[in-house]
Amino acid sequence: MTTLTGARALLKALELEGVEVIFGIPGGASMPIYDPLVDESPIRHILCRHEQGAGHAAEGYAWATGRPGVCMATSGPGGTNLVTPLADAKMDSVPIVAITGQVPTPVVGNDAFQEADITGITMPITKHNFLVKDPAEIVRTVREAFHIATTGRPGPVLIDLPKDVLLAETEWSWPERVSLPGYRPTTKGNQRQVVEAVKMILASERPVLYVGGGVIKANASEELYRLATLGRLPVVTTLMARGAFPDSHELCLGMPGMHGSYTAVTAMQRADLLVALGARFDDRVTGKLAAFAPHARVIHVDIDPAEIGKNRAADVPIVGDCRDVIAKMVAELERRQGEAGPPDRSAWLAQLREWQQRFPFRYDQRPDGPLKPQYAVERLRALADDDTIVVAGVGQHQMYASQFWRFEKPRHWINSGGLGTMGFAVPAALGAKVGRPDARVVAIDGDGCFQMTAQELATSTTEKIPFVCAILNNGYLGMVRQWQELFFDQRYSGVYLDPNVPDYVKLAEAYGAVGIRVERPDEVDAAIEKAYSITDRSVVIDFRIDPSEGVFPMVPAGASNDDIILGPEAIRPTSDPEEAPIA
Amino acid sequence: MTNGEKLHTISALVEDKPGVLTRVAGLFAARGFNIDSLAVGPTETPGLSRMTIVVNVETKPLEQVTKQLNKLINVIKILEHDPGTSVERELMLVKVRAAGEDRQRILEIASVFRVNVVDVTHHTITLEAAGKPEKLEALLELVADFGIVELSRTGRIALSRGDRGIRDRVLRAARTAGGEGA
Known part of the structure; x- marks a missing residue:
């Protein structure tokens, strides 16, 4: 019989589950797990800059590879910062396993420093979660967590591990089978x-x-x-x-x-x-x-x-x-x-x-006119190969990407669908690149989204995980702006961001990435070619796009699909009967 | 019960693990299902508990309730009770104001309903009543006239009539959903 600490048992179990990489940030309660990572475990730990980034990176990894992504955080705020990625993974059925440290069991429930009831908080946003109070239960719990995350309808599973459980010694034992009497998904169709x-x-x-x-x-x-x-x-x-x-x-x-x-x-x-x-x-x-x-x-x-x-x-x-x-x-x-x-x-x-x-998707890019986001997406696609993985956040840029990128293969499109999580793209692109280092990864992002998780560019640089981030920068929370334009009488409220703040080129450079600004249509191809030629660091392209452009067709929320609006002219007064909305 | 059509009784066999009650209650809250009553207790099998849940299905169909409950990992089996083939019971303690001649009238009611008197003071009588929910409702209606000091009810528990137990039964929702096995 081998005895080892709970933390070592955890890492060994993760290794046997096939885990190659953990995205995480350490803290007081999770420190016992970090010590064996120095020289005992073959698992690569990627130090993210925010736990939300670690969670979305695990999601991006899972989307791109089909294998479960793993993220790790400490107790309290570490765990609560994982709430958004867990909810995102639940809505989009993404198999991830989140590991959180917890305050030692004797003080659980005492409002100890950095204590949060993370299993309670995440119950509705995980497929299942576990609080492990006995080190002998760690390995079996890991097996069950991976089984639940990856089978049936996939989803996120969280394992909460109090510090004393991680430090306690336990006997190693690897259960060959997982037995969950309440979980038997039907996989074979009748x-x-x-x-x-x-x-x-x-x-x-x-x-x-x-x-x-x-x-x-x-x-x-x-x-x-x-x-x-x-x-x-x-x-x-x-x-x-x-x-x-x-x-x-x-x-x-x-x-x-x-x-x-x-x-x-x-x-x-x-x-x-x-x-x-x-x-x-x-x-x-x-x-x-x-x-x-x-x-x-x-x-x-x-x-x-x-x-x-x-x-x-x-x-x-x-x-x-x-x-x-x-x-x-x-x-x-x-x-x-x-x-x-x-x-x-x-x-x-x-x-x-x-x-x-x-009725194809359409837009009007004039050579001397403002840069249209659809044109940027079309050129990003035209200059990329079919194995390029494209990642989007949430909003207008996400819709342009889905409409104008030509998808040929599965697992080459990663986005936040159900939850609609702004800020998803940069960390998910990081995770996708870790899972598919041989493929080019392009994040198509909005300027609003980008600012929510841009800190993971630091992770990209220090961990050498390069991807291209194409910001469709219109200086607005564009989708909200579009709704205010169409449904709130063009009364714009709380949507202007300013395309110049921050200076995205300088910000990219500050993070050790390359920054390129594109202001005119004729600069687009050269910028993309340059970005695609750089493979040793990330590249941020700041596409200054026409802020008045909107996403069409559109079925207004709550309307019938028969009332699809083909373009902005169908809402603004038009004399052309051909342009009238299709009833 | 006036809104009896809207109320359905289901039994859930669940693993006796920390947080199971929270998971079930949380699911009902998050999905907008209304719980009329919920009773939990141990079963014939160590490690398994049985919850009897009375669900108000005015807003969401019962099928969604049972299917979502079935997705909880700690839920082993769900059974929807057919009132015609189930026994449903509830236990109630009610403390009634009993001054002067009311005292005798309350004792008469207790006798007619065959319920126990478990405490008597100068001012109150406490009754212990078990039975079908309809019986308890009828009793409450009668003693309400005297003034109810306090009331505690366990919520409904139920078993199916016949030879078989919950573990032998197949969930209706799973049978109709078109999958193999359930």
Whole structure:
């Protein structure tokens, strides 16, 4: 029998779980874990500058690799600073494990220095959490935490470890199996339901595959590709699923939702069948729920039974892992279609094609005019290879990135979807680069977002984790400004940031990164080429973009998807009937 | 009960671990589910507790309640009780003002309802009543006229009739959700 401290048992267990890297910041209560990191554990510790950065970095790592990300903080404020990333990971089903130090068990509950009830605080924003009071329980808890985080519907798990538990000696023992009687996710789809689904697909005239983040989580892109191409089924990929199906494919209609493409939004409205695959009928996709896809029957595939029927009743519910279920659907479709191939839906496909041609995403970049954010995103994409990972924060820049980046592969798009966490991009890009050091990582950020977590550029420099951060700088909290423009009579309130404060080029240089400013359209390509050529440090590009530009199309919050607004001219007075909003 | 249609009784078999009650109560609060009553106690199996929860489903469907509860790692099994095939009971202690001739009338009511008198003072009588929630409501209505000094109720507990226990039953929501197993 080997005896070792709780802290050493923890690190050894993490190592056996395959953990290569921990993003963290030490403090009083977590110090016992840091001592063996000096020379005993092979795990790399990346010292972040804020625990929120460590949490988002763990998320970025998990998004990019599919493996669980690990972050670590001390008790009290260390733990509370992890609240935002944990909530973010819960909403977007990102597998991360957070480890927090806690004050010693004899003083728990005594308002000790740096004490916070972090398991209590994080109960609603974790998939599960643990407070370990016995060092002999540490290893089993780590096993359970990784099992819970990575299986079923993935999500964040927190382990809170009091300092005396970390310091106490315990006997090493590695449980071969995890036994959780209350946790047995259904992963295999019911074959009878699959048959019903396939029959419904074959009988449909206007089907749409409504693909959500579950397809990416399940690594089911290949199966999805086979299903779509075999059945000639058009695909929309939600904000969480960009890249699950290649944008360049003729069956791809792009992103649905509040700022989705006209074709993706309208295809769902006119569809007679929605095949929801790992998607949850989120309000940003459905618009006014009662008016969403009024003619469609629904096949709903999800690993989380609680998502099925939560917002929209399903005609064929299938609980299971998307990869398993879609593979079964492919096999059944193949069998039933036989040599004949899919039914003739040429009228539907022609209609979709016509919408795509008539209503593409559009913007107007004049050579001598102000720089448009869409142009910057298009050039960032055009000069990048397909293996480039793009990360976004939340707001207008996120929508421009999702609309104008051409995604070809899964796990190449990372953003904060459900929670909408400003400041996500810089630390998530850092984590993604750690997980995929061979790939170029580009954060497309807003100036508002960037200022919330820019301190992780210091981590990037000291830990040599280089990425490109393209700030679409309009000097505003742009999405809020856009809503004030459209819905609050252009009364701008609390949204002006000033594009010159801070000086982003100088700030980048202060952090040891390279700063480039771009003010005119003709400077864009040279700046991006320079940024992409630098691989030994991070680069910040300060794109000074037109602050009056807005994100379109747009379905106003609470409106029906039928009331999609194609562009700003549809709201401002226009004499051109062609530009009027589509009713 | 006037709003009986809106109230459903569910039993949850849970691991007896710290924080389980908080998780269940927190889930109800966060998801906007309304708890009418909640009773917790040990079971025939060491390490497992049983919660009986009366849920008001006016705002959210019961299916969401059971599905979300099932997602809690420490929740092992959920059973939705059908009033026709379940036994539901509650225990109540009620201290009633009992001055002068009221005293005799209260004792008569106690006798008719077959409830125990557990404490008597110069001014009050305390009754201990167990039974179906409807019976307790009826008793309360009668003694309310005398003035209730204080009232304590355990909340409902329930078991299904018949041979089988909660661990043998399949959750209705899981059966209809289209997955294999449950």
